[in-house]
Amino acid sequence: MRWKIRVGVLMALAFLIPAAPAMAQTEPSGLNEACQTVERKxxxxxxxxxxxxxxxxxxxxxxxxxxxxxxxxxxxSLPVLPDAVQERLDGTADDLRAFLKADVQNAWSTALRITVDRTLTGAGPNVKAAAQKALDDGSIDAFMAYLNDGLYAARELDCASQPTATPTSQPTSAPSATPSATTTVAPAPASSTSLGAAGGEGGGLPVTGADTATVAGIGGALLLLGGVGYVIGRRRRSRFVA
Known part of the structure; x- marks a missing residue:
């Protein structure tokens, strides 16, 4: 009866504090893939x-x-390892003991390798180099050192080497269609056709230059011819009366 009580107490402790060492660990913040400050995993x-x-x-x-x-x-969030442990928990006590003695570290190492590989997605050159170094080593210590420290150190270097975003230039405002009070607006020159418009509408300027001289010459000739005709006609009338 006592051994059953003991087993029950141990099982309760296992579920209440399954990973006390992990909970006790505290680490400073680090950078994620987007170079944002986050809590380290x-x-x-x-x-x-x-x-x-x-x-x-x-x-x-x-x-x-x-x-x-x-x-x-x-x-x-390790792959492989949880399924492997759960499979042995569902089996016999001897299989579980043998797994913990011989195979659990192999399953854990495989899970860590896959996790290191996942960090290469979208990684910078420093992260890729650090991850490859851990993969080439292949030991659990190398994987753990990379995931807990090396990854964040390499990511800081990659983020520091990224060009800083320059502020976008402000677009220059388009000139206003309405002139301001201090702006002097030059009058638009009138076209030559509007100056000599028919009927004199619109206050056009009088015609000058060569056209005026021609009109004046024609008018003078007509006046001269009229005078000559008047004199000739008067002489004829005088002769008729006499």
């Missing part, structure tokens, strides 16, 4: 959760540890 080192001897631990203690690892993997 801290990945849990699952090795620190293993505080029991896997060979001598009871089945209840093994199950508690497996639930802690599952909670940490889900909190870190």
């Amino acid at each position: 801290v990945y849990t080192d699952i090795r620190e959760l293993v505080t029991i001897d896997l060979d001598t631990a009871t089945n209840a203690e093994i199950r508690v540890l497996a639930n802690q690892i599952l909670a940490a993997a889900n909190a870190d």
